[in-house]
Amino acid sequence: MSWWNFGQKKVKKADFVEAFLLKNQKQIPAIRSLDQLEFTVFDTETTGLSIKDDYILSLGAVKIRDQRILIETVLELYPNSSKSGKKTAAIHGLIERENQIQIRDFAEQSLEYFGNSILVAQHIGFDSEMMQKACRPFGLEKLPNPMIDTMSFAIRLELGPHADQSQVKPEDYGLDALCHRYLIPTEDRHTAAGDAFLTAQLLLKLLKKAQARGIENFGQLIR
């Protein structure tokens, strides 16, 4: 145990976390072609933007396999929380939801759904932190999956792999701007599933663009 988690309680891993980590042990071969990769495109709706203070209200996700969005795989989960979501309720119109599930079930179902797929989200840094936070009580420290941030991916494809991301205007690469540029009609914005669906359509288009740039396999995709 290293110094930084000294004093931090080591949480025993739940069975479903063990199973999830085991599944992720096997790495995806670098030469696997894009067609053979499984992506989970997801989005979380949260009470706010602070990883420390806020929490997840809903998760929306859909899978892409063989470069096809598979509607039969859509997932929407609403974790139950002791704190109420008054804060974002005002923005997103999310008030009391039926079919809320216990946070443990939420963690279990999400991780089972993620499996060893490649996780994709717009600003994935934030969403993956929130997911990790939700799963931490059950012994997950970090999501081991390969990840793609659609924002960085779009920048890489549009401005080249060596583009200086600090020079990029963030508003040009927000989900609204990207959808506008890639001709994706923005319906259902601000619901987790709605945003996940838009992001999935964006990824389909970005993958085609990537292929035209000679990005053919997993190794080239996740550098």
Added chain:
Amino acid sequence: MNVIVHRVAEFLKRFPPFSFLSKEVLEKVAGSVEIRYLEKGEILFRQGQAAETHFYILKEGVIILTESIQNQEEIRDECDEGDVFGVLALLGKRPYVLSAKVQENSLVYAIPVSVFEEVLEQNSRVALYFAAGFASGQVVIRQDLSTGQKARGAFKNESRDHSLMIFSDQSEIKFSEKVLICSPEHTIQEAAELMSEKHVGSIVVCRSDLKPLGIITDKDLRNKVVSKGISLETAASKIMSAPILTRRKDTSFSDLYLTMIKNRLHHLVLTEDGTDQSPVCGIISDHDVLLSMGNSPAVLIHGLMNTLDLKEMRLIRDQAEQMLRYYLENELTMDFVASVMTEVNDIIIKQALRIAENSLANEDEVLRKIPYCFLSLGSEGREEQLLRTDQDNALVYEDVPEALDEEAHAYFLKLGTAMVEVLLACGFASCPGDIMASNPKWVQPMSKWKSFFTEWIIRPTEEAILSSTIFFDFRAVAGNLGLGETLSLHIYEEIQKKKIFLNFLAKNALMNPPPLGFFKDFVVEKSGEHKNEFDIKSRAMMPLADLARLLVLSHGVIGVNNTFKRFDRLAELEPNYEALFKQAAKAYEILMRTRALEGLKNQSSGRFIQPESLGKLERQLLKNTFSPINELQTIVKVRFQLDYFPS
């Protein structure tokens, strides 16, 4: 309704035939959609290609449907938002008559045929919509369609007519009884003159008594004469291919054809008694065959051998599955069906090897020169893999000097992984137990493989016995096949030394209880995803495969991998049980057929069957296949004295 499903449904319901659907049905259809994005210039499907499992509605973009007639592309239709196309997939699963080309970047919603077929059956408005040919590019079928049911029947018959090929009926195959012949003393010049005079591509070289000696084809003239600069005055006998393979004229067509495919013959000579010691009486060329069937194994195999493009390989394998369905529905012998499918699978593996080697062209020459062999295990090893169920495979390479150990292992792991990736791309499912040539554990030098097998044989733990059922059915498919033989020999020697291993194997073969319960009903799964379904693989096929493997091993028979051929062989070896073994062989064939048809019907592995979904006759047929299992298990129990064997 889920937000995403709702979004898809909202789009669909704006357009016929989806506008005719009730909310519930629409939701079900929307929930099964797959969304694809294609860029300008891409082709969604090609004319002549086997129908896919989906038909399409265009969400955005422009797609043109074209027909090529004598190399001329003609535009038949142009689709934009809301147009439904590619419906031949739905109407009888016929090959496409048009190609779909992307004119402007397009988002396409693919609707599974399996989901929509039900709709078509129940909703007569939808059936009529299709029947009247509203969907873009559809060839209009005009029928009296008062009900949806009727429509479906009509479509079904339609599909019969357009089936892939006709060759259950021997009269369909025309081969010429007039055979062009010459004597061995004729010169090449004279032989060639005869061929061009008669406009044929081959000439059979015969003795004066018409017994065939050899054959000369156009290809021989090209490869052996013109390119080598041989004098045209040379005797024909110098360049003929000899000896030649011959068959009896009245041999069944599937046999004749199989001989041609297996031996890559373009011409097969027929004689009175089937040997080359009797007069020539006919010749069949692959051209004759192609004329009779349009789409055939020969065409598919030829196509496969000439491409290293993954998408194309996958398409051809899909097409082979269409052919498989035809074979099964027409009750062609399982021997023939399994041989053809194995040949197709094997060629894919051989091409995978070439692709993998190409991708490693920059690696060290020393490594690339090490002989190695790709082994198929399990059902593909037994030459029984009809559907693309789990791939089980491994890789063996020749022992290397110790200094090279690590490098060689890393190199072959890369090679094996590349091959497995090709197979995945061709649609073969990944092995859940990870027994694949991409797993470092199953990529090993010869000495390591030998010690694996020795260990399994000497210490037959439960796990070892489980491995044995997969690994002992290995078959060398691509690369240096000699390595496979070396390994086989090692195994048989080890078993001879340690016969008690067979008793353990025997015990394992009796692990699966008889598939019929006390009330003479199917033993179905008690729980889990497949509750109340019958597991045809582990309840019926595995016990038979296990029994066959055990018994041929106990006879020291090498080189017969196929379960029903193993039983046929056993019937020869043990005449007193001939009837039982023959029955077991037949039973296994029926099980293979049933499983493959079930898999094709449900787009699954076909492993789990709902007994009540079977007709009465099918149920009885299936039940009959179980009786040899019981009898054989009893024999094995006595023969290997399992009552006295420590458990």
